[in-house]
Amino acid sequence: MSLSSTLDWPIQFCVFTTAATYIVSVITSNVSQVDRLWTFLPTIYTAYYALLPLFPAHQPFLLVPYNFLGSTDYNPRALLMFALVFLWMCRLSYNTQRRGLFNPKDEDYRWAVLRKQLPPWLFQIVNLTFISAIQNVLLLLLGLPTRTVALSQPRSSLETSDYALASLALLVLLLEFTADNQQYAYQTYKHAFLAKEKGATDVKAYDESKQWIGARLSWTPDDARRGFITRGLWRYSRHPNFACEQSFWWIITFFPLVASVPPNLPTHSDFPPLRIIIHALQFRDLHQPLLNGLRAILLDAGINLLPGAALSLLFFSSTLYTEAITSSKYPIAYKAYQKRVGMFGPAMTAIKAIAIKFSGKERDVDRLVWGDSQQSKKE
Structure with missing residues (x-):
């Protein structure tokens, strides 16, 4: 199985979220778009690999997750990892919501400080490369341990280490x-x-x-x-x-x-x-x-x-x-x-x-x- 097939859908989704967050940040002059997605994206990538049997064997159109592995059985270790990441998402979402950071008008104070420290053209380069692209890639990486389990490890019972x-x-x-x-x-x-x-x-x-x-x-x-x-x-x-x-x-x-x-x-x-x-x-x-x-x-x-x-x-x-x-x-x-x-x-x-x-x-x-x-x- 090629590396490209195992990362096909996550890369599609990552490219989409990178483009979307950057475009919205330019339109709204607010670069905290990735911050609002931070709590969800690692969970989505983890869920994709842990729940592969749920998805169709072929992708009907772009951005639809699909079961490239053709697996019909769930991996207990991958499911355990997804459950833990889901709890992580709940904790972070609760803290983000009560601090008002889900408000579309809210922006992390550090970006406001950085905006004052850099000329506008350089800030937009940072926005595209680091704030939008690099952070989205990092959030994709957090789902890769579950990919390793789903692709490389047997669907056997949990071990003491788990x-x-x-x-x-x-x-x-x-x-x-x-x-x-x-x-x-x-x-x-x-x-x-x-x-x-x-x-x-x-x-x-x-x-x-x-x-x-x-x-x-x-x-x-x-x-x-x-x-x-x-x-x-x-x-x-x-x-x-x-x-x-x-x-x-x-x-x-x-x-x-x-x-x-x-x-x-x-x-x-x-x-x-x-x-x-x-x-x-x-x-x-x-x-x-x-x-x-x-x-x-x-x-x-x-x-x-x-x-x-x-x-x-x-x-x-x-x-x-x-x-x-x-x-x-x-x-x-x-x-x-x-x-x-x-x-x-x-x-x-x-x-x-x-x-x-x-x-x-x-x-x-x-x-x-x-x-x-x-x-x-x-x-």
Whole structure:
């Protein structure tokens, strides 16, 4: 079976969504069109491969999904992956809707900042290449692990690795849901507090009971005046929601790779030991095993790991830009937060805590990050 046939419909759909989002962005002068589709597109691509037997064997006309494999049985692993991605979609859709981001007039604040930083012609190039095209391709890539399962792995019962990864994925989704709600609760409290401090009377008072139980943190005036959240999960990671998002898609990426059937993660047998590499520099006849090992790592493993790696690259670069914007708004406090808390993982936060302690600046940094109130210190 050719590669083109297995990717035919997803590429058709990707080209269509790329063109549609770009055209709409130009007409509306709003480039957040892909942002509104982000919650749905990975689910659509995953569903396509997991539910292949539902579709006709031949494509009646362009953009209609079809069963290129001719399969009549569903793959349990692919169905499990689709179920997890569907739950991911529900969580993200809920968070997107309550933040008002499904509103056609809403635009991500980062695009508004970028528009001011670039000349109009260059911004439109970025809009076409990155905002519309590259992001749509990335969302297609997130469906490829399910493609690997549907095409390469037998339709057998689930294995221990499937149950372990599914449990881990559910835990990550719960943590991400908690991070989303903590941020939402904080923003609700901050806007209510600052409005009241300015004398506004038409803003509803913050009601903790209306927040999800995992987001009922005891916010303080220090939190509101600081301008950004540093409590709850955000005490251990500057972006716990981003960390969870990457973790979830890495888990989906690993589903076909840790199963007992190929393709598998490369082992030592796929790559020559160090001594062979050293000798290969001296003896021409050992170059072939070296090249074979490099192929296994860079080509076979690289393709299978591409979805998770591409998403992590996007999140790392976009987080740097996001933090640059936040730092410009809160230059002193956010710089202290960066010194005290890791970008994604709590391990870096622990390292930073030790470094700050030995620097003798712990009290000053902690005051900027968490405030002076006794209630904040006791958390």
